[in-house]
Amino acid sequence: xxxxxxxxxxxxxxxxxxxxxxxWKNYKFHGKGKYFYMxxxxxxGQWKDGEYHGKGxxxxxxxxxxxxxxxxxxxxxxxxxIPKSHDEPPADxxxxxxxxxxxxxxxxxxxxxxxxxxxxxxxxxxxxxxxxMKYVGEFQNGLKHGKxxxxxxxxxKYVGEFxxxxxxxxxxxxxxDGRVKEGMFEKDTQHGQGITTFANGxxxxxxxxxxAKWGHGTYTVFNGGTxxxxWKxxxxxxxxxxxxxxxxxxxxxxxxxxxxxxxxGQGTYTYSDGKKHEGEWKDGDYIQMGSIVIDEGELRxxxxxxxxx
Numbered sequence: 001x002x003x004x005x006x007x008x009x010x011x012x013x014x015x016x017x018x019x020x021x022x023x024w025k026n027y028k029f030h031g032k033g034k035y036f037y038m039x040x041x042x043x044x045g046q047w048k049d050g051e052y053h054g055k056g057x058x059x060x061x062x063x064x065x066x067x068x069x070x071x072x073x074x075x076x077x078x079x080x081x082i083p084k085s086h087d088e089p090p091a092d093x094x095x096x097x098x099x100x101x102x103x104x105x106x107x108x109x110x111x112x113x114x115x116x117x118x119x120x121x122x123x124x125x126x127x128x129x130x131x132x133m134k135y136v137g138e139f140q141n142g143l144k145h146g147k148x149x150x151x152x153x154x155x156x157k158y159v160g161e162f163x164x165x166x167x168x169x170x171x172x173x174x175x176x177d178g179r180v181k182e183g184m185f186e187k188d189t190q191h192g193q194g195i196t197t198f199a200n201g202x203x204x205x206x207x208x209x210x211x212a213k214w215g216h217g218t219y220t221v222f223n224g225g226t227x228x229x230x231w232k233x234x235x236x237x238x239x240x241x242x243x244x245x246x247x248x249x250x251x252x253x254x255x256x257x258x259x260x261x262x263x264x265g266q267g268t269y270t271y272s273d274g275k276k277h278e279g280e281w282k283d284g285d286y287i288q289m290g291s292i293v294i295d296e297g298e299l300r301x302x303x304x305x306x307x308x309x
Contacts (some may be wrong), residue, residue: 004031022047051119059111061129075076115279116137137162160185186210206231221245246272 001154009019022033028050035043045056052058063121097304114125118306120142127135127144137148137293144150144162150158160171167173173181174278183194189211190196196204207219212234213219229240236242236258244252256267263269263282269286280287 006033045116052116053118054116055114056116057111060108060130062109093286158185171299181209224249224251229258237261259283 004023004025007019007021007025010016013033016040018030019035019036021032022029022035024033024177026032026049029047031047032045032047033047037043039060041059043052043056043058045052046054048054054206106235109130110128112121112125112127114121114127115123117123121139122141123139124137125139132151132153134151135144135148137144137150138146140146145163145164146162147160147161147254149157149159150162150167155176156173158167158171160167160173161169163169169185169186170183171185173185173283178199180197181190181194182196183190184190186190187210190208191210192208195204198204201222202220204213204217204219206213207215209215213231214233215231216229219229223245225243225245226240227236227240229236229242230238232238237260238258239256240258241253242258246252250272252272253270254263255270256263257265259265260283263281264283265281266279267281278285
């Protein structure tokens with residue numbers, strides 16, 4: 001072992017049982033080295049002035065050591081020179097790793113391999129949680145930030161941009177149920193311009209607000225039906241044009257005002273044979289002189305009847 005290499009085991013104090021093997025400079029870990037923590041975690045890689053800096057690999061054990069379980073709450077070494085390897089993700093992320101929380105910001109069963117800067121994940125790296133979540137991409141100051149790929153335990157996969165741990169910016173998310181979401185994301189949800197393709201072949205292209213269809217957009221049904229117009233909280237609301245396709249391929253059309261997903265206000269309903277109902281609508285029903293002339297159920301029946309002719 002050269003003069004700038006050190007092998008040292010702490011016998012007492014808060015670091016009792018921990019060990020460092022590697023290079024040092026000015027009484028600080030500096031260069032290549034491996035640190036063995038009391039809780040079973042290890043860090044192996046490059047150091048600078050006592051902090052992780054450069055390429056390194058941090059691994060937490062899968063299980064809580066028996067001696068730590070007896071204390072009721074596991075703790076890592078308390079040392080200002082041993083910084084966090086990860087900052088805590090936002091609390092409402094569905095994929096936040098479970099398990100026992102560590103004082104230095106990680107959970108049992110976690111691992112990170114990649115680049116560090118001044119004690120934090122910074123640059124390119126791979127992070128794996130104890131519930132199977134995996135992120136491969138860029139980090140900044142300990143947070144997912146930049147471009148990356150996130151595989152979630154529920155089977156969803158996101159490829160795109162991140163900002164301060166969130167899926168944020170341009171991206172594509174493929175869900176386990178077959179939906180594909182493409183476009184702008186903000187705080188893990190579609191927000192701004194985007195496209196969603198559903199497993200049955202339906203598509204929506206337009207504006208989103210925090211995951212909901214909101215603004216102007218076009219919904220296309222797999223059989224050729226469409227709605228082009230305004231949306232609010234995920235349903236048709238405002239001015240729009242909807243075209244229904246019946247079982248024989250004939251089309252009916254409504255053009256006018258919508259409210260809560262139904263014709264409501266001034267509008268015109270045109271059947272496939274050219275007949276029209278023009279005027280006031282309320283909650284999907286056609287109104288004349290304050291009375292319901294044709295209700296929503298009748299419209300559906302008429303569409304099918306027209307299709308059989």
